[in-house]
Amino acid sequence: MADLMRDSAIGSALLGAVDGAPAADLSAREIEEEVILLFDEFREKLLRYTISLGIGVQDAEDVTQEVFLSLFRHLRLGRSRSNLRGWIFRVAHHLALKHRNSRQRQQARTAPDNFLIDAQADSAANPEEQLNDERRRRRLALVFLVLPERDRWCLLLRAEGLRYREISGVLGISLGAVSNSLARSLARLARADER
Amino acid sequence: MRHANDHVSDEEILMALDGELSVQRTDQVRTHVARCSACRARMEAIEGAGADFNRIYRATESASVPHASSRASLQRKLASLTNDAAGPSRLERWVNPLSAPVWAYVCAAALLLLVLTIGWMHRPDAQREATLVTLPYSNASGPVLPDVRLTPGATRPVTGSEICAAGGPAEMRPPRPVQQAVFHEYGMDTAPEREYEVDHLITPALGGTDDIRNLWPEPYASTEWNAHVKDQLEDHLHSLVCGGKLDLATAQHDMASNWISAYKKYFHSDRPLPRTSDLIEDQRYTPKS
Numbered sequence: 001m002a003d004l005m006r007d008s009a010i011g012s013a014l015l016g017a018v019d020g021a022p023a024a025d026l027s028a029r030e031i032e033e034e035v036i037l038l039f040d041e042f043r044e045k046l047l048r049y050t051i052s053l054g055i056g057v058q059d060a061e062d063v064t065q066e067v068f069l070s071l072f073r074h075l076r077l078g079r080s081r082s083n084l085r086g087w088i089f090r091v092a093h094h095l096a097l098k099h100r101n102s103r104q105r106q107q108a109r110t111a112p113d114n115f116l117i118d119a120q121a122d123s124a125a126n127p128e129e130q131l132n133d134e135r136r137r138r139r140l141a142l143v144f145l146v147l148p149e150r151d152r153w154c155l156l157l158r159a160e161g162l163r164y165r166e167i168s169g170v171l172g173i174s175l176g177a178v179s180n181s182l183a184r185s186l187a188r189l190a191r192a193d194e195r
Numbered sequence: 196m197r198h199a200n201d202h203v204s205d206e207e208i209l210m211a212l213d214g215e216l217s218v219q220r221t222d223q224v225r226t227h228v229a230r231c232s233a234c235r236a237r238m239e240a241i242e243g244a245g246a247d248f249n250r251i252y253r254a255t256e257s258a259s260v261p262h263a264s265s266r267a268s269l270q271r272k273l274a275s276l277t278n279d280a281a282g283p284s285r286l287e288r289w290v291n292p293l294s295a296p297v298w299a300y301v302c303a304a305a306l307l308l309l310v311l312t313i314g315w316m317h318r319p320d321a322q323r324e325a326t327l328v329t330l331p332y333s334n335a336s337g338p339v340l341p342d343v344r345l346t347p348g349a350t351r352p353v354t355g356s357e358i359c360a361a362g363g364p365a366e367m368r369p370p371r372p373v374q375q376a377v378f379h380e381y382g383m384d385t386a387p388e389r390e391y392e393v394d395h396l397i398t399p400a401l402g403g404t405d406d407i408r409n410l411w412p413e414p415y416a417s418t419e420w421n422a423h424v425k426d427q428l429e430d431h432l433h434s435l436v437c438g439g440k441l442d443l444a445t446a447q448h449d450m451a452s453n454w455i456s457a458y459k460k461y462f463h464s465d466r467p468l469p470r471t472s473d474l475i476e477d478q479r480y481t482p483k484s
Contacts, residue, residue, distance in 0.1 A: 028276075028277040029277060032273045032274070032276075032277050035269075035273060036266070036269070036270060036273070039266060039269055040266065043265075043266075044260055047260045047261075048252075048253070048260055051260070052252070057260075057261055061261070061265050064265070065265060065268065065269055065272070068269055068273075069269070069272055069273070069276070072273055072276060073276075076276075136247065136251075137251050140244075140247060140248060140251060141251075144248070155248060156252065158213075158245075158249075159248065159249040159252045159253065163215070164210075164213070164215050168344065174343060174344050174347045175344065175345065175347060175408050176347035176348070176349070176408060177347075179206050179209065179210055179215065180206060182206075182209055183204070183205040183206035183208075183209045183210075183241075184205075186205075186209060186241045186244050186245050186248075187205050187240075187241065187244075189244035189245075189247070189248055190237075190240035190241055190243065190244035192244075193240070193243060193244050193247060
């Protein structure tokens with residue numbers, strides 16, 4: 001999971017950013033370029049994550065834009081560069097929930113109804129494999145959708161490559177709660193997978 | 196979540212797979228799994244479910260993600276922010292309080308706190324309450340109580356009889372890289388290491404592990420509630436558990452929740468007792484609640 005991030009050049013820059021040059025020594029133009037690079041790296045991950053929290057595609061785009069505008073302001077004020085990946089996901093998480101809550105009166109839901117079910121089948125697989133894959137996907141989706149919301153968030157953030165410490169920071173829960181939640185959820189998914 | 200008969204828990208299996216355990220504990224988990232077919236099956240099931248979930252999640256949600264990038268829109272907005280007087284200069288950040296650096300606010304807040312504290316301590320009844328003001332749950336030299344977010348405590352699956360068969364609390368220090376990681380987690384990279392014990396929140400003698408979640412840098416001498424005092428409590432709880440006067444889960448829970456409160460509860464004293472172990476007698480044990 002963490003390999004996803006470690007293999008990325010931007011990820012390396014982020015993880016090493018604690019000791020990086022102070023933002024006060026960077027010009028606005030340099031910070032702008034840095035933010036655009038981070039946007040390129042994280043846009044798809046943030047859209048995927050925020051959509052999975054239950055907001056629409058357009059809202060997810062808005063949230064993602066707002067995250068990087070906030071990041072620009074954050075860096076311009078010379079604030080902490082420690083663990084920017086965790087910072088980005090934390091801001092996205094809270095903005096997405098804010099969007100979702102503001103729209104819940106019209107459209108109450110906590111995750112898209114088709115979540116995990118609309119995955120594109122592997123075109124290289126034969127029809128029998130595609131059918132089995134479809135069944136497994138539905139089983140996992142059913143288990144996922146009945147998990148407590150916090151357990152779902154932990155699974156999603158893990159799937160996006162965040163370390164437990166980062167997940168704990170995004171959700172404001174203890175490290176022990178993260179590992180406990182993930183172990184419990186994956187055990188349930190594993191049992192569903194066996195059927 | 197934990198398994199009897201010394202099996203590793205699902206949680207530890209998952210943390211080993213995700214690289215979230217110490218190197219030493221990861222080796223122990225993998226060694227156990229290699230010779231335990233039941234644990235191996237659980238590890239394969241957990242790993243498979245995690246991989247399946249990640250694959251399906253990415254495939255599903257990537258299908259929802261629009262391909263037309265909003266990069267150009269962001270670039271325009273950022274350019275607009277950048278061109279707004281090219282952002283605040285250092286001088287402007289000092290002059291304009293709304294854009295002052297965070298540490299300026301922190302300094303102002305600290306100064307205000309200092310003034311309020313001095314005023315508070317000079318109240319007529321300040322002497323009586325001095326113990327409350329100075330209770331060292333955390334102080335400038337380090338955390339007497341761990342940060343629950345960083346150190347919630349971690350235990351291995353073990354029974355009371357196994358604990359007692361293993362003997363008393365002859366505690367091994369964690370490996371130096373782990374200790375350094377703990378100092379780093381607490382933002383204390385430059386603290387003098389000899390003045391601290393990287394201590395187990397739940398002592399291994401009561402089932403605690405070397406997991407970083409069970410470790411924090413505890414000062415030796417800068418406060419009365421120091422590492423030596425905690426050692427007294429650990430010895431005492433071990434003897435209570437092995438004497439059948441306290442169950443292991445309660446001992447672990449009380450240590451992890453607040454060891455200072457546990458000390459007061461089990462020693463019936465609001466202050467650390469002198470370090471003469473013969474003061475610690477089993478008959479003292481009658482918990483307040």
